[in-house]
Amino acid sequence: MPAILNYLIHLLLAAVLLAVFFKAYTSWTPFDEVLLIRQGNMAAALSLGGALIGFSITIGSALVHTADYREFVMWAAGAMVVQMLAYAVTTWLLNMAKDQIEGNNAAFGGLLGAISISIGVINGACIS
Secondary structure (H helix, E strand, C coil), X not given: CCHHHHHHHHHHHHHHHHHHHHHHHHHHCCCCXXXXXXXXXXXXXXXXXXXXXXXXXXXXXXXXXXXCHHHHHHHHXXXXXXXXXXXXXXXXXXXXXXXXXXXXXXXXXXXXXXXXXXXXXXXXXXXX
């Protein structure tokens, strides 16, 4: 297969997986991130941005360390589950995420984003 075709297939798969993660994550959370971000809510932007970056780090590692498309998709699906579980556990332990995000507490949103990025780095390293 020509290298450009392989590149395009990987790029398309990664973009689709990121879109699926975005949809799943925003459906999982108890608030509407997109609406909050449109209203200028920095906490929602930091939290969602961190989740997307964290998942993308794992996607990048899976791209580098897998042999074929099926293996890549399976690792990405597993990473998606880990990122979602990390959010669930974090918000359960902190027990106030909805109020803090909707109240535009940027520090709290930044914390959630940083935790998501941290999980993504660890998750991505585990794939290698």
